[in-house]
Amino acid sequence: MRSFEALFGRAAEVHADAPGRVNLIGEHTDYNGGFVLPAAIPQRTRVGLARRTGRRVRVWSAQYPDGAPVEFTLGAQTRAGDWADYVKGMTRVLGDVGTLTGFDARIESDVPVGSGLSSSAALLIAIGRAVRSLCNLPIDDVALARAARRAENEFVGAPVGIMDQMACSLADTSAALFLDTRSLEFSRVPLPEGAGLIVINSGVAHNHAKGDYATRRRECIDASRLLGVQELRDIGTSDMDRIDALPEPLNRRARHVVTENARVLATVEALTAGDLAGAGRLFNESHASQRDDFAVSIEPIDTLVAVATAVEGVYGARLTGGGFGGSIVALADAASVATAAREILRRSAAAGNREARLLVPA
16 A cells, blocks of 8 residues: 555655444434434544645545545635545635645545445544644634535535534544534443444445435425424424324424434433343334335345344344445444354345445454
8 A cells, every 4th residue: 555655755744533433323313403322433534644835735545546646726626526525625614714735645544435434524524633733723623523514515515414523523432422413512421331332334335425315305304394393303202293294205204303313312311221122122213213214224224134133132223324325233232242243244144245344343
């Protein structure tokens, strides 16, 4: 793999990184002003930067090792529809924070692209941290997450919520991050002793910039309008009669978001109380809601979840991430988490999915 020195003829001045994330529960609630419960995963995106004179940027990714560095000029960034758009978008937004200088950048990552584990947000935050350090930008971690969301929404064109960027900016692997996506208030929720997480990439990639994700977001906006509220966050489970009266499929989309918000709050309570069986049931209910009401799961994911929930030592499992592919997360007994993970992969392969890959435990 080509080093920074081999690429640019000098050493990097600044190094930064950011983790991928797994969302334990709270899917498609973030852009509805709701609650989420993500955690960082061990896989990370790493960036090295060195200053250049002028405003020219050169950036190279180890995921495309045979390619030449992508070049662009600060203040004249244009979309090209590739991975470098995330770097361009982040620099454009950070240009509103302070004065940027040109730089050379080398990127490498072991967060799988299209896995539902925030490879894009990890890239945005890692680049943001490196540029913040190089250019002494006056921006804290929450504001950096906001900037990353702007870059993805406004420049890349992916209508994502704030969860991914907040998780990659603030979360760690020692606890889940309970986040109110409306106020951006957050707290850390340690996993109880005896709990283990399993994260498996299905091998089916997804893309937030494509139409299905945007369609779900528009449906949520339409449901909110018909219900007379700003966001679906403003509707509770006591309003199910009003939700059920909405036209198809808006009734099901709203039902998922409202019940998912309730499940996040219940999961925080269950984990705090050490009730792993209860939290596992909430994982299962969340997956069923994503499959039946929000319609973002697909057959390979459903099969992987069914396989996982049938394995001894697993309390529950669900699709994690935006859907239409990606990964699953399972809550398991810590004493048997490695054995359970291997068994899930074995049974998944026997069911015909030989592309699934274990990410956690690493």
